[in-house]
Amino acid sequence: GNNEEASTSSGSSGEGAEKKELTVQFVPSQNADTLEAKAKPLEKLLSDELDRAVKVSVSTDYNTIVEAMASKKVDVGFLPPTAYVLAKDQGAADVILQAQRYGVNDKDGSPTDELVDSYKSMFIVKKDSGIDSLEDLKGKKIGYQNVTSSAGYVWPAASLMDVGLDPLKDVQPVTLKGHDQAVISLLNGDIDAAVTFQDARTIVQKDYEDVFDQTKVIHYTEPIPNDTVAVQSDMDEDLRKEIQEAFINIGKDEEGKKIIRDIYTHEGYVKSDDSKFEIVREYGEKVKTE
Amino acid sequence: MNNILLQSPKRTGKKIRNGAILAIVIAIYIWAFAGMPALEFKDTSKEIVSAIFSGLLHPDWDYVYYPDGEDLLRGLLDTLAIALLGTVIAGLLCVPFSFWAAKNIVKNKGISGAGKFVLSFIRVFPDIIMALLFIKAVGPGSFSGVLALGIGSIGMLGKLFSEDIESIDLGATEALVATGANPIKAIWFAVLPQVLPSYLSFLLYRFEINVRAATILGVIGAGGIGTPLIFALSVRDWERVGIILLGIIIMVAIIDFCSGKIRARLT
Amino acid sequence: MIEFKNVSKVYPNGTKGLNNINLTMQKGEFIVVVGLSGAGKSTLLRSVNRLHEVSGGEIIVNGKSITKAKGRNLYEIRRDIGMIFQNFNLVKRSSVLRNVLSGRVGYHSTLRMMLGMFPQHDKELALKALDRVNILEKAYSRADELSGGQQQRVSIARALAQEAKIILADEPVASLDPLTTKQVMDDLKRINEELGITTVVNLHFIDLARQYATRIIGLRAGEVVFDGSVDEATDEKFAEIYGRPIQDEELMGVAK
Amino acid sequence: MIEFKNVSKVYPNGTKGLNNINLTMQKGEFIVVVGLSGAGKSTLLRSVNRLHEVSGGEIIVNGKSITKAKGRNLYEIRRDIGMIFQNFNLVKRSSVLRNVLSGRVGYHSTLRMMLGMFPQHDKELALKALDRVNILEKAYSRADELSGGQQQRVSIARALAQEAKIILADEPVASLDPLTTKQVMDDLKRINEELGITTVVNLHFIDLARQYATRIIGLRAGEVVFDGSVDEATDEKFAEIYGRPIQDEELMGVAK
Amino acid sequence: MKTVQVKQNKTVHYNKMSSKKVKHILTFILLLLFIYLSGKQVEFSLSSLATGLPNMGDLIVQMVPPNWAYFSNITAPILDTLRMAVLGTTFGALLAIPIALLSARNIFQTKLITIPARFVLNLIRTIPDLLLAAIFVAIFGIGPIPGVFALTGFSLGIIAKLIYESIESIDKGPLEAMTAVGANKVKWIMFGVIPQVLPQYISFVLYTFEVNVRAAAVLGLVGAGGIGLFYEQTLGFFEYDKTSSLIVYTLIVVLIIDYISTKTREKLV
Ligand SMILES: Nc1ncnc2c1ncn2[C@@H]1O[C@H](COP(=O)(O)OP(=O)(O)OP(=O)(O)O)[C@@H](O)[C@H]1O
Ligand SMILES: Nc1ncnc2c1ncn2[C@@H]1O[C@H](COP(=O)(O)OP(=O)(O)OP(=O)(O)O)[C@@H](O)[C@H]1O
Ligand SMILES: [Mg+2]
Ligand SMILES: [Mg+2]
DSSP states (O other), rough: OOHHHHOSSSTTTSSSSGGEEEEEEEEOOOOSOOOOOOOOOHHHHHHHHHHHHHHEEOOOHHHHHHHHHHTTTTTEEEEEEHHHHHHHTTTTTEEEEEEEEEETTTTTEEEEEEEEEEEEEEEEOOOOOOOOOOOGTTTTTTEOOOOTOOIIIHHHHHHHHTTOOOOTTTSEEOOSSSSHHHHHHHHHHSSEEEEETTTTHHHHHHHHHTHHHHHHEEEEOOOOOOOEEEEETTTOOOHHHHHHHHHHHHSSSHHHHHHHHHOOOOOEEEEGGGGGGGHHHHHHHHHOOO | OOOGGGGGOOOOHHHHEEEEEHHHHHHHHHHHHSSOOOOOOOTTTHHHHHHHHHHHHHGGGGGGOOOOSSSHHHHHHHHHHHHHHHHHHHHHHHHHHHHHHHHHTOHHHHHHHHHHHHHHHHHHSSSHHHHHHHHHHHHHHHHHHHHHHHOOOOOOHHHHHHHHHHOOOHHHHHHHHHHHHOOHHIIIIIIIIHHHHHHHHHHHHHHHHHHTOOOHHHHHSSSSSSHHHHHHHHHOHHHHHHHHHHHHHHHHHHHHHHHHHHHHHHO | EOOOOEEEETTTOEEEEEEEEEEEETTEEEEEEEEETTHHHHHHHHHTSSSOOEEHHHHHEEEETTTTTTTTHHHHHHTTTTEEEOOOOOTTTTTTHHHHHHGGGGGGOHHHTTTTOOOHHHHHHHHHHHTTTGGGGGGTTTTTOHHHHHHHHHHHHHHHTTTTEEEESSTTTTTOOOOHHHHHHHHHHHHHHHHEEEEEEEEHHHHHHHHHHEEEEEEEEEEEEEEOOTTTHHHHIIIIIIIITGGGGGGGGGGG | OOEEEEEEETTSSSSEEEEEEEEOOOTTEEEEEETTSSSHHHHHHHHTTTOOSSSSEEEEEEEEETTTOOHHHHHEEEEEHEEOOTTTTOOOTTTHHHHHGGGGOOOOOHHHHHHHHHOOHHHEEEEHHHTTTGGGTTSSSSSGGGGGHHHHHHHHHHHHTOOOEEEESSOOOOOTOOHHHHHHHHHHHHHHHHHHHHHHEEEOOHHHHHHHOOOEEEEEETTTEEETTTTOOOOHHHHHITTTTOOGGGGGGGGO | HHHHHHHHHHHHHHHHHHHHHHHHHHHHHHHHHHHHHHHHHHTTTTHHHHHHHHHHHHHHHOOOOOGGGGGGHHHHHHHHHHHHHHHHHHHHHHHHHHHHHHHHHOOOHHHHHHHHHHHHHHHHHHHHHHHHHHHHHHOOOOOHHHHHHHHHHHHHHHHHHHHHHTTTTTOOHHHHHHHHTTTOOOHIIIIIIHHHHHHHHHHHHHHHHHHHHHHHHHHHTTTOSSSSSHHHHOHHHTTTHHHHHHHHHHHHHHHHHHHHHHHHHHHHH
16 A cells, blocks of 8 residues: 555556666765756666566755655655664664765875775874864864754764863854864864864865865774665565666676766665664664753 | 934834843844854765756656656646635635634724634644545545645635725725615625735735645645655666756746736736 | 716715715716715715715616615616716726717626626617717727826716616816817707606806706705706806805915 | 927837926026927926936026936936826825825935834925815825826825925816816915926916916927017917818818 | 717727737736646645645644754854844945946936846846855854855845835935035935935845845855854754744744834834
């Protein structure tokens, strides 16, 4: 019954419940330095793999995608880890896959040749600031992202708590919109330290060339799980399997890989399950503001 | 001739009241300015502003048309469709609200006040939540954008339009009443022709706003050129931003030109 | 027949518009109401079709109390009263024909009127009314393209098309040239005589009043200070209506 | 002194407003312009201070060609010409005093006017002008609170405060009651006589024209068809100005 | 004779009428066609709206009742927002005056002035708030200042557009009177135009102020604080009861502004 609602219009292959159109929504992860707002290429890849009509849309706000999954209007969603956990806890989504990326060289932000399913966040300060460790941040202005952001708030806040600093009270928190904005605010002295994914400085490098010379990293956080591919909770097992395989195949196929890399900066997908996200819940609990 | 008249005869009570209002206004400005930090130009401003402008001045022409879709033209077309439908929906739905809220049509102050309240309520409802509601209903995509814009625009259109209704010449209405017309007939024959030009002008104005509201809808994936614009802004791809902006500017200019022509016809 | 029974009107700001008026206007009379600016002429006229609510007393129009009528009944009484306004009150942006046709809306259902479906008969009636006031050729012009005199005639045509039994005219000839004035007054008179329509006209011009009226009513400060035939309305009577108690400030320099 | 030299005016839509007008108006004259609606009276008046651009010919005001003047010169010529409009043209929402003061703006620097700093002298002048038309006590009322006659007097006061040498009045008494009409006309006449201000008035009323004018100009279809003293303006002449070649459609039913 | 005349006239006019009518009908059909095509483009479907409508209920249920306790948390950001709105609206309103005057065709008859002025106005209105914000943040750093400037640009666009249209519809009479009095352009505007449009101007400024209070999202985006950030946060944690507190709080503020604006307008009109 619910699948019926999920499919807004039946495409060319609209016969039988199995062949209902699949709706997919993509929310880019925060740690991407190139983005294309494109849906068509993925649509084509997936419908070839699944042999059914697929409708892909892109959005930058994961709240909407979770709500849409909860009301069965979206079948498959690309969710960042924190968003996934919230969605799961609402009974709206189950993770089936995680995206893989190349790791990041600590030194200059360039990619390594090792595929990973997690990324890190980091604290950066100005080179000449005299701040060398997390402890030095006491009383300083720190640029966070929204409190729901894994790399922009949750993980760094946990790091601060590990060294005994309250992330909101022992430093002066400043909320910024966008990791690029955080780097720029650091550069122009509005804040003393910024937390960003690794390595957001490459985005700003386009506009401000010597950003790597002017800033330094004082701390890396624990690894943060990569983006998930989650499906709405009512989906039957068979379809889940099909979708899992489809994504994995796309990641292995040369042409498919090129597309997901160019557009979504993904290198491939691996199976995943909810247990991998316990860490997200833990961290969430740990830094919960109220 | 009496010289007393050289002084304005405003009563002292009124003078005190005006003085008090002035004092309050000044206090508000002091309060507002006091909350502002000192104005300073940041070190990064030169590089970054010049990067932005050089990007804007060298738009990414390739983006205008891709054979396989998802380019500027397709995005603008989608935006245009969303804005047009959103405006049509709002244009139809705002009419009953406007008459409800106009105090020269609904003589009972309480009832017209309630109409005004409803319009205010619609206006404070943030676009993003409006869109969220419709995404839950019909799923993400242009259709939810249309509905969000359509319902969200009622607040503003209703307010402007009801104020316009309040300012019409009631003489013609009186003439209709005198012939024995009931209120609906009187509105139809005497009010509507008078407010039609400004109604259409508000609609065209709102249409243009809705075209630009695509930016906001883009955040939540409700279709149109907004999504690529947000993506380009967030990765600081200024060339892409430049071409999208150029596209919007040209589209808005065309709309403005056409709406000017239409309005000239109407008045 | 119009009957005023102890009619009073106090405006919300306290101004007394009418003060205990008792009058009976017979069918077929041509009544001219005269009086200074602010005497209450407009208030009197507008009370008849209840464009103003009176504050006391009752007005009976053709046997029915308009002051007590409600809804449909009220609309129907009004349908039988045509009104010509000083400032025409045309819908400027609509065509002349549509303005005239709007006099007919009282006869048809609301839905029908919203669809603008006037029967052929109404259109003919409207065109005939326009023809009668000699501006048939302007039928499809927009009302605001007409000169003042022409607009006034459209508003007369509207009242004619309404097939009213009573016509109220509030200063119908102000700002018209003498020729047009004569035309408009002649036309009102003719309608009055030919169709037996009771006509009540507010006027500022004594000579016109004398020329056209069968009966003259003089108002001052909301009260009837004269009511009689043209013969009785001597120059002295007029002086009384207008003249004597003029406040000092109403006089300009010379008079001092 | 106002001189019209071969003045013509064709409206953009092709209507001939004025057709080769040649006139000389002497200082101190009280001229009444009469003519049918649409004869070109307003057009004539509005050409004098160039509210309308003429299409041909030249108009000389006190020795200077207003049709050729530009910028400052134009403003200064206009400053010396007061105009009274039929529909008053007051800023409804401003006070009476401010409306009258606005007649003085030609005398002061732009900056000063932007700050609204009128000298004491101007205020006195404005109040005197209001006193002269007997509505001094309304000085601080808003213009839209006044009755029509009072608004007309404000517009006369504005022209007076302007200390103009010429006054143009376009149907200044339309829609006024007979008493106010007399007051307004008396006042114009008095100003004309006392201050020697050249006065040109458009009127529809023959008797008023005869009573007040020193000279009457009759227009028809944009041409001067009569120009002479009051004595010369016999009833026959008026009939000629107004009457004879009236188009059929201008006549209402009765006349046929 | 007469009837013939009537008939002649009738036919002539009906003919005239029909060509106009055809034009109207064609325009109408064209509009319907556009609407139809747009409907296809966005996949308009009343049935999916009808079946999906109950889903909205889930969300609305979560929004009521608002979390009253949250009110105390958001008072400070609301005040911040108000502060920025006050300044942004003021600057925008001041800058709008010259642009609106230059754009109005009854003030400047020559297209040489009105067309460039309108072009500038269009340009200002087209720049998305986000870009405006990005530029100002780059110049002035984070904080309320770029917020104020972004709102200035935003208000300028709204007010100038609305006000120039009302200037174009003012009563010509007083303008003529000012011309006749010998006023130059500036005096003419001061005494003929400004008093006539002042009520609308004030009403539009207050309206824009209200819009600016709601434009919190923009302010949040430039890191200027304000309530935009809080919308994002509460939505991010799916705390809809708090979101509705934000809405209610804003509604209260807006209603107060509305009340003041109505009173002010009544005093002025
Ligand atoms: N809406 C109103 N509110 C308050 N007072 C009013 C209103 N309308 C008219 N009056 C006052 O009522 C009195 C009678 O007004 P009315 O309009 O009947 O006069 P009138 O005889 O028609 O004058 P005029 O010849 O100037 O048209 C006047 O003193 C007027 O000021
Ligand atoms: N703006 C205009 N555009 C086109 N034609 C006009 C315009 N103003 C006036 N006319 C025409 O010019 C002619 C002269 O008009 P004008 O206003 O001077 O007449 P008038 O003598 O003042 O008439 P009235 O007594 O009705 O005021 C008329 O035929 C009129 O229709
Ligand atoms: Mg009256
Ligand atoms: Mg005229």
